[in-house]
Amino acid sequence: MDTSQSARDGATAPTVRRYGDTALLVELATLDDVIALYGTLTADPVPGVTDLLPAARTLLIRCDSPARLGQVETAVRAARPAASRPAPAGEVTIPVVYDGADLAEVAKLTGLSERDVVAAHTGTPWTVAFCGFAPGFGYLAGGDPRLVVPRRPEPRVRVPAGSVALAAEFSAVYPRESPGGWRLIGRTALAVWDLAADPPALLRPGVRVRFTEVRDG
Amino acid sequence: MGDPRLLEVLASGPMTTVQDLGRPGHGHLGVGRSGAADRGSLRLANRLLANPEGAAALEVTLGGLRVTAHGDLLVALTGAPCPATVTCRDGGKRQLGHNAVEPLPDGATLRLGVPGRGLRTYLAVRGGIDLTPVLGSLATDTLAGLGPPRPVQGSLLPVGPPPARFPTLDLAPVADPPCGDVLLHVIAGPRDDWFAAGALDRLCAEPYLVTTDSDRVGMRLCGPALERARTGELPSEGMVPGALQVPPSGQPTLFLADHPLTGGYPVIAVVCSRDVDRAAQARPGQRVRFRLI
Numbered sequence: 001m002d003t004s005q006s007a008r009d010g011a012t013a014p015t016v017r018r019y020g021d022t023a024l025l026v027e028l029a030t031l032d033d034v035i036a037l038y039g040t041l042t043a044d045p046v047p048g049v050t051d052l053l054p055a056a057r058t059l060l061i062r063c064d065s066p067a068r069l070g071q072v073e074t075a076v077r078a079a080r081p082a083a084s085r086p087a088p089a090g091e092v093t094i095p096v097v098y099d100g101a102d103l104a105e106v107a108k109l110t111g112l113s114e115r116d117v118v119a120a121h122t123g124t125p126w127t128v129a130f131c132g133f134a135p136g137f138g139y140l141a142g143g144d145p146r147l148v149v150p151r152r153p154e155p156r157v158r159v160p161a162g163s164v165a166l167a168a169e170f171s172a173v174y175p176r177e178s179p180g181g182w183r184l185i186g187r188t189a190l191a192v193w194d195l196a197a198d199p200p201a202l203l204r205p206g207v208r209v210r211f212t213e214v215r216d217g
Numbered sequence: 218m219g220d221p222r223l224l225e226v227l228a229s230g231p232m233t234t235v236q237d238l239g240r241p242g243h244g245h246l247g248v249g250r251s252g253a254a255d256r257g258s259l260r261l262a263n264r265l266l267a268n269p270e271g272a273a274a275l276e277v278t279l280g281g282l283r284v285t286a287h288g289d290l291l292v293a294l295t296g297a298p299c300p301a302t303v304t305c306r307d308g309g310k311r312q313l314g315h316n317a318v319e320p321l322p323d324g325a326t327l328r329l330g331v332p333g334r335g336l337r338t339y340l341a342v343r344g345g346i347d348l349t350p351v352l353g354s355l356a357t358d359t360l361a362g363l364g365p366p367r368p369v370q371g372s373l374l375p376v377g378p379p380p381a382r383f384p385t386l387d388l389a390p391v392a393d394p395p396c397g398d399v400l401l402h403v404i405a406g407p408r409d410d411w412f413a414a415g416a417l418d419r420l421c422a423e424p425y426l427v428t429t430d431s432d433r434v435g436m437r438l439c440g441p442a443l444e445r446a447r448t449g450e451l452p453s454e455g456m457v458p459g460a461l462q463v464p465p466s467g468q469p470t471l472f473l474a475d476h477p478l479t480g481g482y483p484v485i486a487v488v489c490s491r492d493v494d495r496a497a498q499a500r501p502g503q504r505v506r507f508r509l510i
Contacts, residue, residue: 017407020487023457025407038245053244053455055479060455062244066490131247132453132479135361138247175247176362195351201246 016077021066024073026059031129031141031169034059036081038130038205046075054130054205056139088127089206094173094192095214096122096164100184102152106166109149109183117185118213120144121164126171126209131201136175136193138203143171155181162187164211171211173203222288224342226372227326230281234433235346235365235374236339236474238271240354244455244478251358254433254474254497255337258296261389262341265293265318267382272345273355275368277338280331284340286321290376291343291384293318297335297498298393302328316389335394335498343384347377359433360475394498398424399505401492403461408451408483412463413444416485417509420461424504425469431501433475435462438505442467443485450481459488459496461507471505473497 014037015027028034038054041061048068053060063072098118100106107114126140151167156179159165163174165182174180175193192202203209226233236259239252253259253276260270275282280299294301294315301313306324313319313327321327321342332338348355348365357364368374405417425440443463456462456476461469464482471488473496488496489510499505 018404019407019455019484020404020457020459021489023455023487025454050241051244051250053478055454056452058452058454060244060457062241062457131245133247133477135248135363136246199246200352205245 013077016073018069018073019060022063022069024061024069024076026061026076028057028059031056033081035127035129035205037079040079040081041076044079046072048072053132055132056129088208089204091208091210092202093210093212094164094188094190096186096188096211097216098186098213100164100186102165102183103185106147106149106183106185110146112146117147120147121166121171121185122211122213126211128203128205128207128209129170130205131203134175134178136201136203137172138192138201138205138207140171140203140209141169143169145169147171149183151181152183155179159184160187162189164188175201220288222286222290222344222376224290224346224374224376225285225287226368226370226374227283227285228281228370229368229372230277230279230329232278233282233368234276234357234359235273235348235355235368236276236357237273237355239356239474240352243352247478248352248361248363249358249475249478250458251356251361251364251475252354253339253356255296255339255494257494258337258339259341261316261391262293262295262339263345265295265316265384265386265389266291266341266343267380267384268341268343268345269380272341272377273348274339274341274346275374277329277340278336280329280338282329282340283326285326286323288376289323290321291318292321292327293341294329294338295341295391296337296339296394297332299332299338300330302330304328314388316391318384318387334396336500337498342376344377344379347375358475360477394495396503399495399499399503401496401505401507402489402510403486403507404489404510405486406484409485411445411447411451411483412485413446416443419443420469420485421507421509424506427499427501427503427505429501433473435470435472435476436496436499438469438471440468443469445483451483453479453481456480456484457487459490459493460484461486461488471496
């Protein structure tokens, strides 16, 4: 790596916070920075690290013992994420029937027609930023910025598996039936979580996702 | 070897799950580590039996388990000490020791009473419980719904082949879980800056009651409210066992083995890793006291 690269990255050094005695929480300015650091620490693992958990503006790093935390912190502070986005970890096309219970509401909130919401959702590829909430629940980012909508004021007690939804800057597919507060715009018959598959999650961090409209699920 | 060795469940009590040391390394798929709530007690039970430390065993909450041995088994009970009565085929009864290597002969039934102190008792068997792992582990993640089926009346739990090594100790001298206030050491942060000045002192000044709204996911605590200096939520970020997350009510939740992977409420402090096991043994109605390190 050339020195100008290091100097540039050094200028925006992330905040590293101790999180108990066996974890660190790295705060980053943007989701892209999270993805970049996650990519670097995945490609070049730090000894003693057991789990990396990317989220919207943070990367949680868990290690195997308190004795290792200092070493891991030094290594993380020295990590120099690549300036360019990491290569996609795979590509998935998700067929969606756009008949979600909140489609009309999303159209109203965004000022788009229902057809425009569908066009926007299918028109721009998304990338899985991180997983959370439930096994295989991927937070898809990088979609059409007109689709940013708040969560529902009251979460639903029961959201069916395969529901395709929006909240904030993210889209998601519910891996299985669960409670949920995201806005439902459609449904897919594609299983995004399958314990018989290896890996069981279809939507892993870095995977590129394209939604396509189908008439029948 | 003759017939397969197994444990037959006659009654599972309020809450019995199969647990090992969990499934680390799957956080990026939205899968937490889970595993024994009191990891030290599970390890101890396995070490007593010369099992690998992470062999699967039963985590029994507030007793109530009854199992019958099929084949001659060696077992160990650790964690919350409870009355443990073995009734043999000939009707003879005996009490099992705690933190000890004990035989459970073919046809004998073991009954666990309610522990006098502590919450979770571990019943390990030499050879370990031998079911099909889910993502490399036999941990039961109650929040994510991952792991082997919950043991219920009639469940047959196969026992694995005994390891090559033999037990070297009959008994481990281990302190029982405390019955009064439980002291837990905490490390400030990562979001203590979201709280009003003095909130950390407040956390450590008075004990907090463990409420009945407590399970493997976490313990809802009741005590002095921790006032926030900032309103709103954080963008969701990763959580860890031992994290003290504070919702707008100001009453902290102490996360345990099956905690949600991410959360949007700030974490004021984290229980140090060696004290999380002790927290997991605190019963509803007991109090915990925090000390900053």
